[in-house]
Amino acid sequence: MSNADGITKTPVRALLDIKDLTVYYGKALALSRVSLQVNEGEIVSIVGANGAGKTTCIRTISGSKQSAAGQISFGGTRIDRMPAYDVVKLGVVQVPAGRQIFQLMSVLDNLMVGAHRRKDKAGIKRDLESVYEHFPILREKKNQNGGELSGGQQQMLAVGRALMADPKILLMDEPSIGLSPILVAEVGKIIREINRERGISILLVEQNARLALRLSSRAYILENGRIALCGDCKDLIDNDEVKRLYLGGGAKK
């Protein structure tokens, strides 16, 4: 955030700062010296084909996967050796791919799992209310099992569950996957709202490059575990290679 007088006194340190991150899956190199920053209040995307290492990147940040080398800091704290259940306490919250809600638990229980590490009862209550306001369908179905919801509703539940953790940054892994075009647009709207209204930074991983570049201010293009390209989205959209590889041959401006 900028100061009231508009002058930045010290160089702004990125909220999420990844340096030279290297990750292996067994013996296979999944990420090679990936560096990436997300500033406070920003939406940043990681775009890439299947198997490029996008999900690995997000899972390593959230602590589900161990890195082999490099550093991840969040708000100045090293988080790359922290277990996932502690990382979330700092406000780094992953919305897992494929939604992965708890199918045999009620919608309300799913949401309350999100708040597991919080002790501020009043805050939890307030956030539950705000999730219900954002997604009225979740209030309506709060006593039904998560597995009974439709795909789009499950995505809302997964986002709502993450919001219950009072996140500073959301790591969203392919939120559009498996959703109809109308729902993809809806998810895009939700991501923007979360970012604007609550000031939550977002790191978005997407195969749907079009959606990702439209939503975010900056993007990193991941190819075979390396950052092939990065920059402002408005520049990337005009980049010929990006057009050809990720936006479909005859992409129009």
Added chain:
Amino acid sequence: MSVFFQLAFDGLTIGLIYIILAAGLVLVLSVTEIFFVAYGQFYMWGAYIAWYVVSRFHMPYVVGLVTAIVATAVMGLASYLLIFKRMQHMDNRFLITVTGALGISLILAQAVLPAFGTQPKSIPNVFPGAFDVGGVHMEVKKLALIGIGVLVTLILFYVYERTKVGRAMRAVSLNSEVAALHGINPSRVYLLTMGVGCALAGLAGAILAPAYNVSSGMGNNVIATVLLMTMLGGMDSLLGAVVGGFIVGEVLSFGQYYVHQMNVVYLFLFIGLVIYFRPNGLLGHRTDLGV
């Protein structure tokens, strides 16, 4: 008619033992995914410990009960930390945990002989007295068993379904990685579950001790039935454990009266039929557990 109620009453007494055992095993199976065939031995040890404390140290029964619960919980935690913790996430964990549990089962079954001798034991006169209600002979010691059993089952349900701890256990049982992503430490939940699960076995043994004989074979006698029961009720369903336990208790009691030793055969046939038509059991949902 009084024969019917007498058999029903006796079936309920045995059924509650089975309900507690099945509930504990369902908890262990669905949360930790350890196929814990040593479970019956914790029940046997619970019974022996309660007997030992009461008859050797002349302590009140409550002390024996609590000692049995605490001791079996500690034994469960130790077996988790020493053996199962590293097996739990292997790809072939089903076979490996069965093997590990069989090892523990053999050790515990043998260790009881030098420790307590080969003769069956019983705790005398803790809950003396009996009365007849409408021709049904009710012994106070069996009523006590039923009372404690019902209370424990209710508490277990409340904790599992209505508290934060129970919610964390359910979340880990469904998806431990996603649970960790939301701040739940799965290792702690596994420890807690093993402790509580084994304590339930110890408790079942300790509440049985005043009402029936305690013998070194009792763990082996129940484990096959309890495992089959969890399949009958559903391996991920506490309610299934209660329904399964109730059915098993009554079938054993009525079967004993009408067909004697054949009762076990009919019971297993019945369970086999249910599983044939409902592979997840009567109330189970998950298809990814064990067998």
